[in-house]
Amino acid sequence: MRTHFCGLVDEALIGQSVTLCGWADVARNLGGVCFIDLRDHEGIVQILAEPDQGEVFDVAAKVGYEYCLRVTGTVRARHAVNDRIRSGKVEVVATRIEILNAADTLPFYLHETPGEEARLTYRYLDLRRPEMQRMMRTRTRLVQALRHWLDARGFQDIETPILTKATPEGARDFLVPARMHEGEFYALPQSPQLFKQILMMAGFDRYYQIARCFRDEALRADRQLEFTQLDMEFAWVDEAEVQGTTEAMMRDVFAEVIGVALADPFPRMSWAEAMRRYGSDKPDLRIALELVDVAEAVRGCEFKVFTDAAEDPGGRVAALRIPGGATLSRKQIDEYAAHAAKFGAKGLAYAKLGEDGAVNSPIAKFFAEGDFATLLARAGAQQGDIVFFGAGEYGVVSAFMGALRLKAGKDFGLVENAWRPLWVTDFPMFEWDEEERRYVALHHPFTAPAVDDIADLKANARTAVSRGYDMVLNGNEIGGGSIRIHRSDMQSAVFELLGIGEEEARAKFGFLLDALRFGAPPHGGVAFGIDRIAALMAGTESIRDVIAFPKTTGAQCLMTGAPSPIPDAQLAEVHIRVREKAQDVAGES
């Protein structure tokens, strides 16, 4: 139907006849000549039809916005050169124009960025916008580069099921009623975790899959019900090999797709160090600011919030110095306090150091003469700075001070224009859930502990470190994984520590426990969030820009109208009914 792509017509074709297909991006009649900007996925070229061309001109005069055309014509040099596009030095004088399809008036112009609702309702028009074409192509290139890298290195692409077993109490499972098994359900996988471990026990050596995963939870601003991960697993490995291989992959892929050189090797940082210095397990290293522990410097003061936290072994008193922050107004400081409150802060102390050396701080009065200066010095404060102080439970203080660090980085333009990856390692094996009086797994219950000895693990569970690791890029956790437990006795011990009884373990993970008894090899792996990595590469904040048909935060597809009601007769075929409201959850208790 065509000889060339619109966007690729250039000087090399001058004098030649070409046939092009595309959309009329702009069509206008200027001084009796019809100009049409014809657009395809590669870009735009200018078509013109002159009055003396008879029928061609008549057809051109009828062309409207986003009409679908096939044009034959001769390429010639153009008077008014447009340097911004590849075809800008030429134009095509039409000898034939065929209207393949007309277009009604569009709900928005493609050159504008319409509102989110219009974009998602008319996604087929939104995606025609060159900016969306560019971002979607970045995603395609990312996935392609990853696959080619892995294919060249013996990784085997293996599909795992979408219709899987529901995990009892799997509160985030999507359920699918089974037609052939009355009253029973499949579930959509939250990840292929157990299947990929089983594949290693099944004798595959290196596995990968670009896998669709599902999580049925209230959507936060930038989450989707279904998401895509690059899922990988290796047999006979330790963490050095998994990390070394996958960071090499990321270096090559970032270089290929967006021409960016990532650090070689990626820095490693323990979870404890990341929390201490950055108040985050996914530190954004583009921001040079760091938290400083100042418990020692506040012990003698009369501010109980500080002294209580300083004396509590599980407490923390931390300072964050913001260079130039003394310019913050009372109102702006309140905004920082409100931001900290979202992350659990009960209050936010501060001290401003004027350019004249004057200290302005509501808490200075609690300190003996000189002690406050010592505290500020400990925090590294200089003239013109503001210092924020947080005190309380270690995790809470870290979280809100870490959040302030990010906000200050953005507000004060302190975010370096760079790509800063790192590995965060040595995560705690367990978190103690005070309410439930039991341990919960920080990664998942298949993550191996750093110690091999079961008695040692049991004796020191609270401080035990796991063999998990996260890949972090510019403050985003883009991947996470671990060396897995491959011994059945260790897996049972971890289940026990997590309060998962033998019967429950059998019901939930019986096949895994069985598989571990038949010569399971040491193995480990990682999963990377493709949506997020694609968004970072495309330079957009929203993963919806790199997903062809995303759902809203209200979990709806505005284009197709999913989800939708289903006639009761059809539900009967799969043995379910919609609950009457009166009989709802309360009725169950």
Add this chain to the structure above:
Amino acid sequence: MRTHFCGLVDEALIGQSVTLCGWADVARNLGGVCFIDLRDHEGIVQILAEPDQGEVFDVAAKVGYEYCLRVTGTVRARHAVNDRIRSGKVEVVATRIEILNAADTLPFYLHETPGEEARLTYRYLDLRRPEMQRMMRTRTRLVQALRHWLDARGFQDIETPILTKATPEGARDFLVPARMHEGEFYALPQSPQLFKQILMMAGFDRYYQIARCFRDEALRADRQLEFTQLDMEFAWVDEAEVQGTTEAMMRDVFAEVIGVALADPFPRMSWAEAMRRYGSDKPDLRIALELVDVAEAVRGCEFKVFTDAAEDPGGRVAALRIPGGATLSRKQIDEYAAHAAKFGAKGLAYAKLGEDGAVNSPIAKFFAEGDFATLLARAGAQQGDIVFFGAGEYGVVSAFMGALRLKAGKDFGLVENAWRPLWVTDFPMFEWDEEERRYVALHHPFTAPAVDDIADLKANARTAVSRGYDMVLNGNEIGGGSIRIHRSDMQSAVFELLGIGEEEARAKFGFLLDALRFGAPPHGGVAFGIDRIAALMAGTESIRDVIAFPKTTGAQCLMTGAPSPIPDAQLAEVHIRVREKAQDVAGES
């Protein structure tokens, strides 16, 4: 953890020290020397430990079947050479053996082919069998070759949603209750058909996806609830380009993956010709037998079954000659009749021609002298043959005679050892459903008719031909597609012919009809069945051999136990309940 793969250790490494990881395929103590066949995904190598090696020998003596080992040793030439394996000229004298994991007694030996139930229950052991490793690797290589071919040619890999809109009356839809939308449901896609068409309207030029599809129906012998297709769509194309591109892809991929040269070009055959000659819309061209229409030769006979069919414009009288078939016993002929009955035959007439020229046929008596000989001559019968005759409705006769052709091909060893692809084209646009008194679409309602004129289509709907096409290989429909309707008026006309009212069309496909109004380009595509193609390439009859975790024909995963019951409280969270049996379907009417 290792320096080499077990299966790749060869003479080039003699004298060197290697470290290997794998499973003890065989471990035996012969004349005081321990021999271990160590196996990984690449194959086997022989390890030995001699008594004078002390600790190494002691460990080796403990090794059991399928123990997971790490072995360091020195490669040396072997006395008893095993030519069947790459490592057969060498062995490794162990200097260190580490038991990474022991194994309980396995439920079956990996060298046997266990029963289907055991294979699926202990899938992790079944997959360790070298035959399964080989077949699964064929699938991986197929998918990889397809992707690389498409990536090199500008096809863009784009993911479409798994949680989509249910089609009203979508009897085969899997339903997924929506947590955030009480009483509403998502559905899993039967294919990405509408999404890929929308992508063309959205300005993408060439799309592909290795897509998971779902069909909730009673499983036939070799179907799965979820299956994988290579889904493709092209903008600005006609059928010649789709067919030319995809058959070139298949030629390259078959050559690369299994070293087979497919015909260039593939033969094309109209649907009408395929039905006439082979009684099938997916003819197996490896079998030289053809159906012969003999209506003219039976008109004067007294066998009413024949004469009725011969006089009916919608009838057919067909003969199938099987060379050498006169050897069939009465019992064997009955088996053929029973086989034909499965495909709708009410009876099966036959004639045997003895080597002596004698004719043995229950229907000879209905023919005037000479007329039966004329009939047999028309069917091409020769001495020693059997000829089967079928008479009745055209489609039914074609179906059962086509089935007999396949059975005869197998029974008489007439299936050529070859790869015989073809395109079947010019399908009828509609089938007339006599019971419902309406047309149904033979492909799907988005397939373009061969005529562009709506009035023409409406006037000749019963004989209208579509722009659909199937790729057939050795009797398997491995792919199917069409040029789609891209004009909104034509789409409405086809919906109308199919008895889909405006309101219903709006409810089901409103977004498609909208998209067609905004400059939809001409487009078309195709989808290939990856599971079937992988099975053909791997040389297995069952697609379950090329799916890592398949379900049984009973729609269960024996390994994980899916599907399974779900506590009512969890169902309440997604606003559904299991129907009480008393209130079942009957209660709805």
